[in-house]
Amino acid sequence: MAVISTPAKRATASAEVADKAILVVDDIVKRFETPDGILTAVDHVSFAVTPGEFVSVIGPSGCGKSTLFNVIGGLIDGYEGSVSVAGERLSGPHASIGMIFQEESTFPWRTVIDNVAFPLELAGLPKAERYERARHFVALVGLAGFERRYPAELSGGMRQRVSMARTLAASPKIMLMDEPFAALDEQTRLLLGDKVLQIQQELKQTTLLITHNITEAVQLSDRVLVMTYRPGKLKRAVEINLPRPRTSEIVSSEAFGRYVAQIWGDLREEASRGLLDDEKHKLEHHQ
């Protein structure tokens, strides 16, 4: 199977792609003021995601992935460019984008079912109906039988699945995930990847995953967007033409290995720059 990759320019939100796209990220620039001067975290990033597509944005630490996540999710403002969902330009958080965070984000004072029913409660659904729908999503993420448990009684992976079910229960047009499995061990991560693939298959949920994990990006995605180290630009888009439905068994295939090598080839230089920059920064702070 051939590895298809395109330079970043072709990943931009061209009019043709934007027409079909459900999510259009257009020419985003985000700068921060720091004690050392203005830092450009995201630099003219543009891409589009079509309905049902699973896209990953991958880059080294400090490349502005999380800033991009916050911009698309509407959690930060003061940026240039625009984010649109189904043609509607967004400003601030929007019901069409459901977010899953890197940190554990379940509500510890609510049971699993009450966590998942949270967005339905906000929508004003009657109790019986919201519990019925919440039960469906709890089962979808493989937590049937744990409805009455509190997050403190669950493992890290189970809690992230609760967060996922809560986000899915809101029926967002786009599920936006920021390294949701970063805190988990590799095996749990692969198995949860299976769960995400299964959900993706079932719901045809448009998903944008922000990650630094190449295996995870290739395992789950239809397309991987590689970012440069600071300032964060799109370096390359890699189409992942692995068959669907997939499972974690795909990681042992030859084609999978080629995709991983290809993306690592793009990332290696960026990651090295990041590491050097980090070491230099630490040295300066020690002096």
Place this chain on the structure above:
Amino acid sequence: MNSFAALAKTRWLPAALGIGSIVVVIAVVEGLIRLGPWPFGYPLINRFIVPMPSEIFLAFPRIVVEENVLSRFMLTISEALSASILVAVFGVAGGVLLHRFALLRQATETWVAAIAAAPLVLIYPLYLVIFGRSATTIVMMGFTAGVAPTVLKTLEGLAGTRRVLINVGRSFNLTRSQQFWKILFPSALPTIFVGLRLGLIFALINIVGVEFLINFGGLGQLINELSERYDLAGTYAAICFVVLVSICIFVLMERLERWLRPGE
């Protein structure tokens, strides 16, 4: 050894050890008082200052029957309840206001912390002038002592809400009021309860203290009267009763917190 290890795992052992250590201390005190001047030539514990625990124990039925301890208890509790309601309402509201308005917080947080650390019981003569020798003075003293820690802990709980939970709320487009009632408040509740527990205990200490000082009201006045009559066993029994009431309030608060926050 194995049976001891199995016993150590049960929830009864810590409780048994706790009660056991109290019994041992009581027995040692009783023994030292009974020994009198032997073997050092002078008593280690003077029985005219500290009565024997057995005498204190025997004084309990007497203070219950003759000194109307239950009606005095009800009086103190009603004062404590009034002060608690004031502490809860104004303490939590104060913490919320300080969290909501950064300028107010910057301007007053140090003062509130200073008030929480101050020996506020010294203010009682002023309250006597303002409110007279009445239950109002006692309630206001309890409120004054309890409100500052409640304000501070409420503020700490709200400010300590994890950023990611606030972002979850924002991602669901919550209104300011929804963000407060559905995220900030439940997240801060355990810390608010720590503040309330501290506030109520401070309030109770001051209520009983001021009852004692102004010789008015419930259990504090009883301790004052018994001590003025040199009824040492009765005085200590009344003090023990106050301690028991404090423990009961503490345990009740803990249960209430667990009931309100079952997931913690």
